[in-house]
Amino acid sequence: MDFYFGLAQIFGVHTLLGLSAYVVLLTGQVSMAQAGFYAIGAYTAGAMTAMFGLHILPAIVIAGLVSAAIACIVGFPALRVKGLMLVVATLAFGEMVRLFFFNLSWQVERGGELFGPDGAEGFRSIRYFPENGWEVWHVTVFIWIVVAVVMAALWWMDRTRAGAVLRAVGHDEVAAQSIGLNLTAVKVGAMTAGGFIAGLGGGIYAHTVTHIEHGVFGVLLATFAIAYPILGGLGSVFGTLLAVLFIQGFLIEGLRFMGDWRSLLFGALIVLAMNLRPNGLLGEHAPRLKSILRLGKPAPDSLETKDAN
Amino acid sequence: MDYFFIIDFVQSLVDGLLFGTTYALIGIGFTLIFGVMRKLNLAYGAAALAGTYIGVAAFLAFDAPPPVVFLLSALGSGIIGIVVYYCCFRFTPTQVPMASLLASVGMLLFIDEAVVHASHGMPVPYPSVFRNAIIEIGDIWVRGDLLFVFGICVVAMGVLFWLLYRTPLGLATRAVSQQPRAAALCGIDPTRVNLLTFGISGVLGGIAGAMTAAAVGVLSPIIALGLTVKGLIAVVIGGLGSIPGAIIGGLLVGASENIFLLLRGVTERDIYVMLMLFLFLTLRPGGLFGSTAGRD
Numbered sequence: 263m264d265f266y267f268g269l270a271q272i273f274g275v276h277t278l279l280g281l282s283a284y285v286v287l288l289t290g291q292v293s294m295a296q297a298g299f300y301a302i303g304a305y306t307a308g309a310m311t312a313m314f315g316l317h318i319l320p321a322i323v324i325a326g327l328v329s330a331a332i333a334c335i336v337g338f339p340a341l342r343v344k345g346l347m348l349v350v351a352t353l354a355f356g357e358m359v360r361l362f363f364f365n366l367s368w369q370v371e372r373g374g375e376l377f378g379p380d381g382a383e384g385f386r387s388i389r390y391f392p393e394n395g396w397e398v399w400h401v402t403v404f405i406w407i408v409v410a411v412v413m414a415a416l417w418w419m420d421r422t423r424a425g426a427v428l429r430a431v432g433h434d435e436v437a438a439q440s441i442g443l444n445l446t447a448v449k450v451g452a453m454t455a456g457g458f459i460a461g462l463g464g465g466i467y468a469h470t471v472t473h474i475e476h477g478v479f480g481v482l483l484a485t486f487a488i489a490y491p492i493l494g495g496l497g498s499v500f501g502t503l504l505a506v507l508f509i510q511g512f513l514i515e516g517l518r519f520m521g522d523w524r525s526l527l528f529g530a531l532i533v534l535a536m537n538l539r540p541n542g543l544l545g546e547h548a549p550r551l552k553s554i555l556r557l558g559k560p561a562p563d564s565l566e567t568k569d570a571n
Numbered sequence: 572m573d574y575f576f577i578i579d580f581v582q583s584l585v586d587g588l589l590f591g592t593t594y595a596l597i598g599i600g601f602t603l604i605f606g607v608m609r610k611l612n613l614a615y616g617a618a619a620l621a622g623t624y625i626g627v628a629a630f631l632a633f634d635a636p637p638p639v640v641f642l643l644s645a646l647g648s649g650i651i652g653i654v655v656y657y658c659c660f661r662f663t664p665t666q667v668p669m670a671s672l673l674a675s676v677g678m679l680l681f682i683d684e685a686v687v688h689a690s691h692g693m694p695v696p697y698p699s700v701f702r703n704a705i706i707e708i709g710d711i712w713v714r715g716d717l718l719f720v721f722g723i724c725v726v727a728m729g730v731l732f733w734l735l736y737r738t739p740l741g742l743a744t745r746a747v748s749q750q751p752r753a754a755a756l757c758g759i760d761p762t763r764v765n766l767l768t769f770g771i772s773g774v775l776g777g778i779a780g781a782m783t784a785a786a787v788g789v790l791s792p793i794i795a796l797g798l799t800v801k802g803l804i805a806v807v808i809g810g811l812g813s814i815p816g817a818i819i820g821g822l823l824v825g826a827s828e829n830i831f832l833l834l835r836g837v838t839e840r841d842i843y844v845m846l847m848l849f850l851f852l853t854l855r856p857g858g859l860f861g862s863t864a865g866r867d
Contacts, residue, residue, distance in 0.1 A: 292672060339853040346611045346811060349672075350803040351852050357800060358845040365838055382838075481796060485676045492673045526688060529681025533658050533674050540663050540670035 267402045269515060271470050274405035276510055278463030279483075280490030280502040281412055282456040287491050288425075289452045290432035291344070295336065295352035296487035298359035299329040299457045301479035303464025305363055305379060308474060311390040312377045313370050318390050318469065322408075325465035326458040333457025337450035356484050364476040384475025388468050405466055412459055416499045428452055432496075460487075493535060495542025504543055578710045583829040589717040590786055591825020592724035596779035597802030598809060598817035599731065600772035606748035606812050607761075607768045610671050614655050614678035616799030619776030620792060621682050622648020623784050626777075627695055637698040637785075641723070644781035645774045651682070652773020656766055686792050694791035697784040720782040727778050728818065734771070735814075744768060748812070801828070804848050810858025819859060 279300055286293045303325040310321035336355055343351060369378035379385040391401050419425050430438040431448045439445055468474050490509065494501030513531060517524040535543070597616065604612045626644030629635040635643070659674035704715030735741035746754040747764045755761055776798075783798065784790040805824045809816025824844060831843040851858065 287669070292669065339849060342856045343852060346605060347807055347852070347856070349611060350807045351848065353800060354804060354845040354848045358842055361839070361842045361845075365842075481800075485680075489673055489676060492669045522688065525684040526681060529677045529679070529684060532677030533681065536659075536670045536674035536677065537662050540667045 264398045267398045269511075270402045271405050273506055273510055274402070274409045275463050275467040275470065276486070276490070277409050277503055277506045278412060278459055278466070279487045280494075280506055281416060281499060282458075282460035282463065283487040284456075284491035284496070284499065284502050285416065285428070285452050285459065286456040287488065287496055288428040288432050289449050290435070291341065291449060291452070292349050292488055293352045293453065293456065294349055294481070294484040294488065295333075295355045295359075296456065296460050297479045297481070297484035298352075298356035299333055299460035300464035300467070300483065300487070301359050301363060301476070302332055303329045303461030304468035304474050304479070305366075305385060305464075306461070307465030308385050308388040308468040309378065311469070312385075312388045313372065315372070318404075321390075322462050322465035326461035329461025329464070330454045330458035333460075334450060334454040337453035338446075341446060341449045341453065353481065353484070356479075356481065360476050360479050363479070382476070384473055385468070386473050388472050388474070390469050392472075401470060405470070408462060408466065412462065413499045413503070420498065489532065491542075493532065493542055495539075495544035495546065497542070497544050497546055501542055501544040508543070579833060580830065582711055583833045584826055585711060585713060586717060587826035587829030588822050589713075589721040589825075590829070591822040592721050592728075592818075593779040593782045593786070593798075593821070594801045594805045594824050595818040595821025596724055596727060596775045596782075597798050598805035598821045599728070599814055600775045600779075601802055601806045602809075602812055602814060602817045603744075603768050603772045603775075605806075607744060607751075607765055608660065610660060610668065612655065612660070612675050612769075613672065613799070614659065614675040614682060615652075615772070615776055616795045616802065617679045617682040617686075618651040618655055618773055619648050619780035619798060620795040621651050621686055622646075622773065622777035623697075623780035623790055624686050624690065626781055627697055627784070627790050630698055631695065637700050640698055641778070641781045641785075645777035648777025648780065649770045649773035652769040652776065653766060655773075656769035660765070660769075661762070683792060683795060690792070692792065694789045697781075697788060697790045699785045699788055702788075717786055720786050723778065723782055727775060731771070731775065731814075740767065801844075804844065806858075807848060808851050808858055810860040813858070813860040816858055816860030 279296060282299065283293060283296045286296075303322075306328045307318075307321045307325035310316040310324055311318060316324075336352075339351075341348065363379060364382060366379050367381045369376045369380060371377075375387075377387065390396075396404075427438075427443060427448055430441075431443060431445060435445060438448075486509070490505040491502045493508070494503070494505030513528050514524075517527060520527065539545070597619065600615055600619075601612070604610065604615070623644045625647030626640040626642075629643050630640045655675065655678050659678050660671050663670040663674055699716050701715030701719050706713040706715065706718070735744060743754070743759045743764050744767070746757065746759055747761050751761050754764075779798065779802075780794070783794055787794070801824050802821075805820035806817055807820070808823055809818070809820030827847055828840060828844050832840045835843060
């Protein structure tokens with residue numbers, strides 16, 4: 263049973279990672295820096311509990327805020343460029359963060375033991391959960407409460423003006439600018455929100471695995487982060503959740519019986535999925551529950567965007 | 572600032588500039604693809620790596636001489652480039668740029684895994700030429716194999732320029748990258764041009780991969796990431812869509828990488844290269860040679 267709880271924990275933290283990329287993708291920006299923010303969150307939260315003895319909740323909130331602040335600072339230079347240039351800039355930033363933690367050694371003594379990141383060795387014994395008697399299912403429930411809160415907040419945001427503004431910028435920047443939206447503010451705002459969510463996810467991740475090292479937060483994790491929302495579709499937050507279940511649950515766990523061939527199939531299935539459903543599994547406009555229940559009647563076509571070349 | 576430091580510095584600079592030509596080639600490949608399709612092909616570095624492995628397979632199986640190995644690497648990478656085009660770019664809709672981006676990421680994972688699977692993840696020796704030849708200019712040594720890498724890359728660039736500016740195919744390529752619709756109205760088939768561009772940039776990537784492996788002496792799957800990231804940085808510094816920019820950017824990345832290696836050590840080297848990129852993004856977002864149109 264503990265295995266399945268552990269699996270649910272992985273789903274939870276990866277959903278947070280995917281949601282952090284989802285917010286940024288709504289504005290049409292592809293950010294490969296989410297793994298970097300995730301790493302910042304992981305190291306910050308780990309430092310808060312293991313080195314300074316904080317409670318887990320303030321620790322992950324601080325981790326989120328630190329990541330958000332850094333995302334905001336990075337956002338200004340990075341978002342001056344678009345498209346391919348932004349991918350490169352954020353990719354470089356993510357690698358820079360990883361290399362920073364690779365070189366970071368900062369340990370404090372607590373109760374006769376040294377705690378803290380130690381360069382290439384990584385950050386060991388972030389043992390907040392076992393030290394405080396949390397059982398596996400406690401941790402799982404805690405993670406999913408955080409995921410549910412974040413998803414609910416994003417779902418609500420999507421239905422307010424903020425969501426409309428983000429999507430307007432994502433669909434057509436020129437049109438968005440001409441109705442008086444401040445593009446930089448919107449993009450940096452989205453980046454900051456994404457940084458906060460990634461920081462939360464990273465903070466929780468550090469505590470579930472108890473040992474983090476720089477190698478985990480590489481380009482591969484960054485591609486996973488953008489893969490979830492794109493694969494799931496940008497229609498709603500549930501696309502990201504579905505994609506996490508598809509990738510982590512089906513492709514990684516479900517195909518374990520295939521042994522070595524699993525990782526080959528993994529890339530091929532992503533290629534296939536993007537060819538068959540370029541807008542993601544759930545599509546650009548997520549199906550409403552109502553229209554699923556009224557099967558047979560096609561849902562009314564909503565606004566179609568056409569590319570005026 | 573003693574004499575030996577200056578010698579070391581100049582030495583690093585020369586080595587870096589010579590090796591930087593491989594980054595320049597990768598950068599040109601990214602720029603070409605971006606030019607005709609306005610798309611980013613993230614599987615490019617992996618395709619270059621797979622091509623290099625095809626060459627090394629011939630080396631291990633038939634003990635092929637180095638020129639044949641290099642040629643096979645280039646051709647293999649070109650063919651894989653065309654496969655990538657068909658799998659990731661041909662059938663994904665143009666108005667959904669993220670679909671092809673993610674498809675190319677999937678392809679990157681697939682090619683990477685296939686290479687690891689075939690080679691069991693072990694580094695393999697790669698043939699080199701002029702390994703022991705060293706030209707001494709005063710106290711500066713120029714390594715023969717690096718000079719060879721430099722020479723091959725310059726020849727490849729020369730051939731590319733001839734192809735782009737002196738042949739009908741090059742004219743068609745430049746026409747599509749300027750204005751795809753007008754080019755199509757003039758009777759140029761954009762699909763064919765895209766296909767050929769993927770092939771040509773694949774060949775360039777294969778040459779860059781082969782030269783990287785020849786300069787290092789061993790081939791392992793991890794060089795794909797370095798090639799991709801450094802090649803992209805070269806493109807951004809030089810300006811998107813500009814071939815001379817990609818060359819200058821590649822040389823700049825190669826040189827600064829080696830100098831930071833000398834000054835700060837191997838673990839911190841890449842941090843400073845990335846910082847340099849951010850400096851460029853802040854001060855000159857269009858790159859050295861980029862037009863404002865290059866900002867997408």
